[in-house]
Amino acid sequence: MSDPLTLAVVSGHSHGLGEALAAGLMERGIPVLGLARGTAPSLAQRFGVLLREHQLDLSDSAALSAWLATPALRDFLGAGAQVLLLNNAGTVEPVGALHHQDPLSVARAVALNVAAPLMLAAAVVAAAPQAERRIVHVSSGAARNAYTGWSVYGATKAALDHHARSVALDYPLPPPGRDGAAGVRICSLAPGVIDTAMQAQIRATPESRFPQRARFVDLQRSGALASPQQCAAGVIDYVLGQHFGREPVDDVRTTSR
Numbered sequence: 001m002s003d004p005l006t007l008a009v010v011s012g013h014s015h016g017l018g019e020a021l022a023a024g025l026m027e028r029g030i031p032v033l034g035l036a037r038g039t040a041p042s043l044a045q046r047f048g049v050l051l052r053e054h055q056l057d058l059s060d061s062a063a064l065s066a067w068l069a070t071p072a073l074r075d076f077l078g079a080g081a082q083v084l085l086l087n088n089a090g091t092v093e094p095v096g097a098l099h100h101q102d103p104l105s106v107a108r109a110v111a112l113n114v115a116a117p118l119m120l121a122a123a124v125v126a127a128a129p130q131a132e133r134r135i136v137h138v139s140s141g142a143a144r145n146a147y148t149g150w151s152v153y154g155a156t157k158a159a160l161d162h163h164a165r166s167v168a169l170d171y172p173l174p175p176p177g178r179d180g181a182a183g184v185r186i187c188s189l190a191p192g193v194i195d196t197a198m199q200a201q202i203r204a205t206p207e208s209r210f211p212q213r214a215r216f217v218d219l220q221r222s223g224a225l226a227s228p229q230q231c232a233a234g235v236i237d238y239v240l241g242q243h244f245g246r247e248p249v250d251d252v253r254t255t256s257r
Contacts, residue, residue: 185245
């Protein structure tokens with residue numbers, strides 16, 4: 001059971017990795033505020049009062065801004081001594097070269113993958129000034145390696161990586177071995193390749209738009225995809241570890257934590 005003064009905000013908690021992250025946190029006794037377009041009835045039934053949900057389309061920056069102007073976030077965070085923000089919600093669309101990309105889909109991807117995480121990070125830091133705030137951007141290998149057809153997805157994830165690097169400069173950690181908790185810790189963390197609906201969406205994309213499709217089909221066929229629960233456990237161990245934030249950009253598969 002975790003310290004009851006640890007609280008977590010998880011975006012995209014209603015399915016996939018986000019649902020597994022929310023469940024994993026609540027299994028450790030950490031109350032969760034879930035933000036998503038839908039709800040997670042199975043989590044609500046299983047964890048009861050540990051889960052608070054708010055239905056919100058995070059690709060609608062105006063709606064998110066309006067919600068952040070309410071006292072809901074500050075009321076949830078309350079007197080938490082440690083606050084976790086896991087920016088998980090995201091989309092892989094649009095996939096394809098520029099001439100296949102619908103401009104509105106590009107705008108939605110940037111709003112969901114970039115604007116929402118940055119807005120939530122700023123809001124959480126402001127809403128819990130008394131707490132140690134730990135921010136996780138769920139990143140991707142696509143942020144660090146270019147893929148044909150993934151110019152928008154890769155660019156949005158790269159934006160999260162660079163945001164984390166810059167925020168880490170704004171809130172330097174104490175030197176190793178020196179006592180004292182940093183007010184803000186951040187990491188843009190690649191979680192690995194996970195067996196989620198996003199992976200199914202990738203496998204369903206025509207090769208004409210995503211030439212790497214066969215690689216992802218092979219990963220699924222060979223059993224190389226991690227389950228959301230396995231991945232979530234690694235991410236949660238990482239964010240709760242004493243060295244969190246030492247590397248502003250990291251990969252859960254390669255870190256020693």
